[in-house]
Amino acid sequence: MNNHGHERVIEVTDLRRVYGGGFEAVRGITFSVARGEIFALLGTNGAGKTSTVELLEGLAAPAGGRVRVLGHDPFRERAAVRPRTGVMLQEGGFPSDLTVAETARLWAGCTSGARPEAEVLELVGLAGKTGVRVKQLSGGERRRLDLALALLGDPEVLFLDEPTTGLDAEGRRDTWELVRGLRDAGTTVLLTTHYLEEAEGLADRLAILHQGRIAVSGTPAEVTAGRPSRMSFELPDGYFLGDLPPLADLGVCGHESDGRLVRLRTRELQRTAAGVLAWAERAGVELRRLDVRSASLEEAFLGIAQEQEVMA
Numbered sequence: 001m002n003n004h005g006h007e008r009v010i011e012v013t014d015l016r017r018v019y020g021g022g023f024e025a026v027r028g029i030t031f032s033v034a035r036g037e038i039f040a041l042l043g044t045n046g047a048g049k050t051s052t053v054e055l056l057e058g059l060a061a062p063a064g065g066r067v068r069v070l071g072h073d074p075f076r077e078r079a080a081v082r083p084r085t086g087v088m089l090q091e092g093g094f095p096s097d098l099t100v101a102e103t104a105r106l107w108a109g110c111t112s113g114a115r116p117e118a119e120v121l122e123l124v125g126l127a128g129k130t131g132v133r134v135k136q137l138s139g140g141e142r143r144r145l146d147l148a149l150a151l152l153g154d155p156e157v158l159f160l161d162e163p164t165t166g167l168d169a170e171g172r173r174d175t176w177e178l179v180r181g182l183r184d185a186g187t188t189v190l191l192t193t194h195y196l197e198e199a200e201g202l203a204d205r206l207a208i209l210h211q212g213r214i215a216v217s218g219t220p221a222e223v224t225a226g227r228p229s230r231m232s233f234e235l236p237d238g239y240f241l242g243d244l245p246p247l248a249d250l251g252v253c254g255h256e257s258d259g260r261l262v263r264l265r266t267r268e269l270q271r272t273a274a275g276v277l278a279w280a281e282r283a284g285v286e287l288r289r290l291d292v293r294s295a296s297l298e299e300a301f302l303g304i305a306q307e308q309e310v311m312a
């Protein structure tokens, strides 16, 4: 996060959303996003991410609680909020017979104070595709066009619903760079994503939603703190897990082994790794497929989904 002060650009308090049939998709969530911050909403399928983002965008009124975007109620004061926000939906839904340039021009016509279309198409790497019809674009290019349209109004707040779905690794990295650049220039970004590495690498803070509630929130480091690290390796022929020193003595808190591949979970990664490697050295064995990794968001995410299943 850069230094734009602590102005809360997005404030959500005890927010609820109930659909027609009485289903409560958002069950009282509270978070805020400061100016110039990237905030990611993560969650299992159906956790309520899109339902939440739609309330922030003012597309529906909450069943309870409060939303403020730039100090306004985005549903009741849409006219005050909409021109200052950019929205990239999961499905752009624009006419597919138009070319990229025509689509951008059409969109610019509906956007107050729009930037030159060529500038935003350049920004998202579509400058060479202006004459191509939207229906002929690849899935990833269409996603980038969605992003370009969201940027046309030079928004102070940007809502990105799964911005890199369908993009290849390079396209994803380019989008991350672009979003970081916007953040550094002071744009506030709220994104939803299914890619944990996207949230880990991009978000200043994040919340993991599960069944309509926030299970955990904080910086990526805060969310992963306290989660176990992992070490895995393959034992050579003739060796078994029982040949290692007692796992508890190595700080291991969980293990599994399918055939020769051993997977260890530990909260003391250095002690575990040092103990296993010292044993291998003494035994004169080579551990193949050796992999040592710190606690990641994936660990936190899977842990939350499992813990809540157990509690349900």
Ligand SMILES: Nc1ncnc2c1ncn2[C@@H]1O[C@H](COP(=O)(O)OP(=O)(O)OP(=O)(O)O)[C@@H](O)[C@H]1O
Binding pocket: 019, 020, 021, 023, 025, 043, 044, 045, 046, 047, 048, 049, 050, 051, 052
């Ligand atoms: N119009 C609707 N009427 C009834 N239920 C709905 C409606 N829209 C969404 N839901 C339900 O609300 C829950 C949350 O949906 P939502 O789309 O917000 O989840 P999500 O976290 O964005 O999921 P995903 O990761 O799968 O996109 C789901 O159980 C969904 O079936």
